[in-house]
Amino acid sequence: MRLIPSIRAFLLLSFAVGCAFLAPAVALAQAPTTAPSVASPSAPATQAQIADLKQTITAAQSSADNAWMLTSAALVLMMTGPGLALFYGGLVRKKNILGTMMQSFAMMGIITILWALISYSLAFGHGTSFIGGFEYAFMHGVELTPDGFYSTSIPHQTYMVYQLMFAIITPALITGAFAERMKFSAMCVFMILWSIVVYDPMAHMVWGVGGLLNSNGGKIPCFDFAGGTVVHVTSGVSALVTALYLGKRIGYPKTAMPPHSMVLSFIGACLLWVGWFGFNAGSAVNASSLATSAFVATHFVAEWMHNGKPTALGAISGAVAGLVAITPASGFVKPMPAIVIGLIAGVFCFQMVTRVKGWFGYDDSLDAFGVHGAGGTIGALLTGLFAAAVINPVYGKDASGKLLPTGALEGNWHQLLNQAIGVAIAWGISIVGTLVLLFLVDKTIGLRVSADEEATGLDLTQHGEEGYDLGS
Numbered sequence: 001m002r003l004i005p006s007i008r009a010f011l012l013l014s015f016a017v018g019c020a021f022l023a024p025a026v027a028l029a030q031a032p033t034t035a036p037s038v039a040s041p042s043a044p045a046t047q048a049q050i051a052d053l054k055q056t057i058t059a060a061q062s063s064a065d066n067a068w069m070l071t072s073a074a075l076v077l078m079m080t081g082p083g084l085a086l087f088y089g090g091l092v093r094k095k096n097i098l099g100t101m102m103q104s105f106a107m108m109g110i111i112t113i114l115w116a117l118i119s120y121s122l123a124f125g126h127g128t129s130f131i132g133g134f135e136y137a138f139m140h141g142v143e144l145t146p147d148g149f150y151s152t153s154i155p156h157q158t159y160m161v162y163q164l165m166f167a168i169i170t171p172a173l174i175t176g177a178f179a180e181r182m183k184f185s186a187m188c189v190f191m192i193l194w195s196i197v198v199y200d201p202m203a204h205m206v207w208g209v210g211g212l213l214n215s216n217g218g219k220i221p222c223f224d225f226a227g228g229t230v231v232h233v234t235s236g237v238s239a240l241v242t243a244l245y246l247g248k249r250i251g252y253p254k255t256a257m258p259p260h261s262m263v264l265s266f267i268g269a270c271l272l273w274v275g276w277f278g279f280n281a282g283s284a285v286n287a288s289s290l291a292t293s294a295f296v297a298t299h300f301v302a303e304w305m306h307n308g309k310p311t312a313l314g315a316i317s318g319a320v321a322g323l324v325a326i327t328p329a330s331g332f333v334k335p336m337p338a339i340v341i342g343l344i345a346g347v348f349c350f351q352m353v354t355r356v357k358g359w360f361g362y363d364d365s366l367d368a369f370g371v372h373g374a375g376g377t378i379g380a381l382l383t384g385l386f387a388a389a390v391i392n393p394v395y396g397k398d399a400s401g402k403l404l405p406t407g408a409l410e411g412n413w414h415q416l417l418n419q420a421i422g423v424a425i426a427w428g429i430s431i432v433g434t435l436v437l438l439f440l441v442d443k444t445i446g447l448r449v450s451a452d453e454e455a456t457g458l459d460l461t462q463h464g465e466e467g468y469d470l471g472s
Contacts, residue, residue: 065153069162075278076165080104080172083275087268087316088176091366094260095457096180097467103175103187111168114192119167120160122200124150129212129219132204136160149209163203166279170199170231176366177239178246181454184462186447190437198234198433202426206230213422215394222422223387223394223406223415226280228328228380229426236373237430240364245438246447248363250454262312269316276323280330317371321349324375329383332394332406337386344382349375377423384408384419 085104089097111119118137125132136142139160147156171191178187205211206224213222213229224230249257259265325345326338333341353370364370387407389395395404395412405412441447448454453461460466 062153065151066155066158069154069158072278073158073162073165075275076162076169077108079272079275079279080165080169081108083268083271084169084172085268086264087272087320088179088265088366090261090264090266090268091176091259092179093257093457094468095459095466097260097264097459098465099184099458099462100175100179102184102463104172106184106188107168107172107191110188110192111171111195112164114195115160115164115167119195119200120163122196123167123203124160124163124208125204126209127204129210130205131201132208163207166227166231167195167199167203170227170235171195173231173235173368173372174239174242176368177243177364179365180458181246181249181365181448183445183447183449184458186441186445189445190441190447193437193441194238194434197437198238198429199230202230202234202429205425206422213418213425220418220421221394221415222380222418223332223383224328224380224422225331225383225392226327228324228376228383229422232324232327232372232376233380233423233426234430236369236371236376237427238434239368240362240373241431241434242438243362243364243369245435245442248361249365250451252363253361259313266312266316269319273319273323276327279323280327317353317367318346318350321371321375322346324372325349325379325382327376328380329386332383332387332392334386334388334391337388341379341382341386345375345378348378377427380423381416381419384415387412387415 081104085101088104089101092100116139118134120139120142121134121136122132125135125137127133142156142160144155144157146152146154147159150156150159171194174191174194175187205213205218206222206229207214211218213220213224215221215223222229251257322342322345325341329338329341349371352374353367357364357367357370385408387394387410389403389406389410392406393403394406397403406415408416438447449458449461
């Protein structure tokens, strides 16, 4: 019976609280619901609200684009360090791991400074059909607002820093060809000159405003969505030229030179794979992930057939080869053609690495040409075959509103010629530019370490330290 007053108080309190919350709702329900007339004073306010809403949506879209591009830039940088550094580092002998990793790490610093001083302007500034001007030198005019040429929704600095990551990894890829035998100082000088003479003009021709091969208004529109010609063909062909110029490592091919740590290379390959989604950016959603899986499976089976067992080296090499081949096509092809590109490129790169390399006997230490040069070339050509207007309507529509064909299979067979010209230009500038620069550096400071230094290893002779202290 003593609980009755408490229960009564609880009920009264609940009723009071409920009334407090219900009162506004009752008042709102009783309020007049007559809609304002067109001529009412509230109409201008409504238009202003719509304008504010549009501005808010635009700002939100810009923020989302900027966030994705900054994330993509970070992913591409991760491809160089730690991705490529670990991938290449594990494939060399243990006496050269630090020397090999330092080559990738050095590019992250050296190319960044070079990019800010002059290279970004040469690659993306307004100039001729072959090279940009100096309007962006020393980062002049590279602001925190969209530039209007390369993007209308992200800051110019975001676009600049995203492109910087491509400029970093491209020369780093070349180091795989001359691993274990080039001076560190010579490598730095050569890569600075190579970036200016080879990379910057090629990037301008394909991606720069007014570029000869630019798919958006260039005289010879060449499809290269994420760097098939600009990154992989230039680095791969230059790698082959460098390997031929330097000559073979001491003891190659008679002395066995197996990778000293497949674990490091495996981790590096996985980081490269993840980073490639930033490399191919938005268009990777259409093709890259499915295509990559096909590439890995293709090369995995080929390695199994060759060696009698599925090796980790075959798997990770196949993954990288597949990613290379889909790079130029990632924003132009449908998923099923991407798988076909994977099948063709997987077999092609496998033959280049296992057979062609053996036939000619060149010492491309880490198969930079067999993977990047060959994969980039076949990928660029197949892009012209399988490009689809529904994925990327590069050439717009006809008078009736129908999409104009982009690839050869849609009826635009001329695109194959455009792709071949783009590849030929990339090969030409890479061969000539690389040969001239190697000759200049060799005759001034020398390129190759001595026989004794090579036998000792780059870690001690170039950096004065070892990657592994086995005695501790």
